[in-house]
């Protein structure tokens with residue numbers, strides 16, 4: 001099964017989180033993960049994917065313009081129903097705790113619902129999520145004065161998101177791949 005992680009990032013915070021997310025699926029056998037900055041992400045690869053995870057820095061409480069412009073190129077996939085029933089999940093970084101991290105994730109999820117995707121968040125039985133996380137995806141606050149670009153618990157949540165996406169996608173695509181996964 002194939003998972004595509006697409007991210008926007010200007011200062012590497014969201015890029016670092018995207019890399020942690022891409023790592024998480026390695027725990028689930030039979031998963032191939034593709035990872036691209038939005039400037040290189042190929043919309044024509046999407047119909048071949050089983051799951052799509054996209055994320056960005058929060059810009060004024062919503063999707064960064066780079067990722068939004070890319071999402072707005074997916075109209076032809078909507079018209080042909082090509083993303084229906086693909087698993088989707090989202091992630092985001094902001095500079096401040098109340099700087100719009102969850103608002104941005106809700107905005108990131110909305111186009112997935114329009115595409116007919118099956119959106120997956122993170123549940124409370126993941127300890128790090130109950131303590132530091134969000135139910136809408138992975139939203140991490142990265143204060144400018146912080147010594148690490150992303151705190152370790154943020155990377156842990158990133159890995160947990162992709163592992164969850166891979167596990168659910170594996171179940172949903174069992175008929176498609178049979179024993180090959």
Ligand SMILES: Cc1cc2nc3c(=O)[nH]c(=O)nc-3n(C[C@H](O)[C@H](O)[C@H](O)COP(=O)(O)O)c2cc1C
Pocket residue numbers: 008009010011012013014015056057058059060061093094095096097098099100142
């Ligand atoms: C145009 C712009 C708007 C931003 N708006 C917000 C905001 O509303 N709230 C916030 O906490 N951070 C805001 N930030 C900061 C980024 O979301 C934050 O630094 C993020 O982690 C950067 O991710 P990156 O290094 O992947 O680009 C903004 C940054 C830019 C450039």
